[in-house]
Amino acid sequence: MFDLTGFQRDLLYVIAGLDRASGQSVKEELEAHTGREITHGRLYPNLDVLVNRDLVEKGQIDRRTNYYVVSDEGVDALQQRRDWEDQYVDL
Known part of the structure; x- marks a missing residue:
């Protein structure tokens, strides 16, 4: 880690919290939390890093x-x- x-760590945490997360649902969740737009050009290469590691x-839901x-x-x-x-951190 x-x-x-x-x-990439944020992506991993969001994926862990969602059920069979699509790239779009991960993107929407992070955008809602951060208030910033996340481009496909940033999202998908970073998801690929997590997959490659x-x-x-x-997996595939459908062709797209x-x-x-x-x-x-x-x-x-x-x-x-x-x-x-x-x-x-001891809260």
Whole structure:
């Protein structure tokens, strides 16, 4: 997780919170949270990075739409990140 960008980590967290997230649903969720537009040129290459690093699995809903789910490796990475953060943030 430490070699991912903040945006890539945000994508991973959003995908983990959605059920079979499409790229469009991830985009809409992040835009609603940040109040900033996310272009396809930024979104999809970063989703591909997560897929290529085996943190996210990509499947096909139909000919035009893919879905994304966090892989077992991604779940482990998220948990390790949360454990690391908890060492420094005690709320």
